Amino acid sequence: VVTAGILLGGEYLAARYLVTRPPTTPNAKRTLVIGVAQAVIQKFKILHIVNHVVSGVALYYALASEQYYWFAVGLICFLWTGIVGVNVALHRFYSHQAFKTTKFKENILLFSSVLTSLGSPAMWCSVHRLHHITSDTDRDPHNPKRGALKTWFAIWPPLVIPKRFVTPFIKTPLMKFVHNHYFVLNFCILAVLLLIDIRLAGFVYALPAIGCFHGAAAIGVLPHLQGKWQLGYRRYNVNDLSHNNWLAAILSLGEGWHNNHHANPGRWWQGETWWEIDPPAFMIKHFFMNK
Numbered sequence: 001v002v003t004a005g006i007l008l009g010g011e012y013l014a015a016r017y018l019v020t021r022p023p024t025t026p027n028a029k030r031t032l033v034i035g036v037a038q039a040v041i042q043k044f045k046i047l048h049i050v051n052h053v054v055s056g057v058a059l060y061y062a063l064a065s066e067q068y069y070w071f072a073v074g075l076i077c078f079l080w081t082g083i084v085g086v087n088v089a090l091h092r093f094y095s096h097q098a099f100k101t102t103k104f105k106e107n108i109l110l111f112s113s114v115l116t117s118l119g120s121p122a123m124w125c126s127v128h129r130l131h132h133i134t135s136d137t138d139r140d141p142h143n144p145k146r147g148a149l150k151t152w153f154a155i156w157p158p159l160v161i162p163k164r165f166v167t168p169f170i171k172t173p174l175m176k177f178v179h180n181h182y183f184v185l186n187f188c189i190l191a192v193l194l195l196i197d198i199r200l201a202g203f204v205y206a207l208p209a210i211g212c213f214h215g216a217a218a219i220g221v222l223p224h225l226q227g228k229w230q231l232g233y234r235r236y237n238v239n240d241l242s243h244n245n246w247l248a249a250i251l252s253l254g255e256g257w258h259n260n261h262h263a264n265p266g267r268w269w270q271g272e273t274w275w276e277i278d279p280p281a282f283m284i285k286h287f288f289m290n291k
Contacts, residue, residue, distance in 0.1 A: 043183060044154060047117055048213055051206040054190065058202020067199070074203035081208040082215055082253040085112035087280035088288060091255065094169065095125040098268035099289040109288070110178060117186060117209035118216060120179040122169035129165045132265055135224075135240035142220035148229070152217040215252035222248040223258035232256075235272070236263035244276070254279040 062070040089109035092098045101109070110121070118124050127141055134140040141159055144151045170176045178185065193201035222231060223245045232243035242262040249256025254277065257270040268289065271278030 044117075044119070047183070047186060048210065050190070051117060051209050054194070054198070054206040055202045055210060058199045058206065062199050062203070070199050070203045074207045077204050078208040078211045079253065081112065081115050082212050083279050083283055084109065085114075085116040086118065086212050086216060087253060087255050088283050089113040090116065090118065090121060090124050091128070092268055092280060092284065093288075094121040095128045096266050098266055099284055101288045101290055105288050107174075110174070114178060114182070114185055115189070115205065115209065116212040118212055120169070120182045121175065122166050122179040123182070125169055126161045126165040127159070130159065130161060131220075132262070135242065135262065142224065144221045144224050148221050148225065151221050152214075154217070215255070218248045218251040219255050219258065222251075223256065232259075234259045236260070238262050249277065254281070 058070070062068070090113050093101070093106075093109055094113070113121060113124075119127075131140055131142050136143055136145070139159075141156045142151055146157075147155075150156075170179050190201055190205055193205055223243045224241050225231065225243075226241055230243065231247060232245035234243055236259055238259065240262055242259045244259045245256045247256070248258065255261070255270065257272070257276050257278065260272055260276070261267075261270045268284050269278055269281035270276070271281060
């Protein structure tokens, strides 16, 4: 019953929320309106609520059965999904095109990005590019001045995403398919894992996705806080409030060197000293980047 409900819910959400709205702005030919504050947030709330429920049940059964190896499985999956799916794929490869790779490895990156539950490359990267050109202004979706908790939990105002930010990520049939069927894919993956074992669904998919959500939220908030809540340091005098932040680096698995990144957004590495540990750069250099 739960599996059928998840599948039906996924189909409904995909049909209702994943379709990009038609242009309605005065510059309709140049912009594409995506209802982030309403549609996108609602669908992600539902997906992550499901992830939390599945994770809670999976944790209970793992503890009740004293099968503690599931925690090692969950940690390994989180490290892969967070480092490769979010940081390497969505952020450095798709958003900033910071390195080139083979078609086979690009497909690995695309599949890994789906497992993050953060959105298709078209959705996630277009919002991220808007963040870079509007950092710490009223148009910045990640601006913590509206409230750190609002930013953390993606309670954003409606956004107008320039069309040029979206079209690069829906040009190929595969990328367009992932964008149009993102929620169907996620709910199908979750349903298949549930049919096998609730612990598999929790520790392989749901718990890593929750970690990715909070890691991405940490990057949107912590390096941009000001006043008594400001943490970190600035190496570059850029036109925003970005700071390098150790806590954000830990929670996001290596993306916390935010001031370095905002000064050099097209660079595939962020850490500039031995102690600015950068696991995504290691994966890019040794596994994904064309030599």
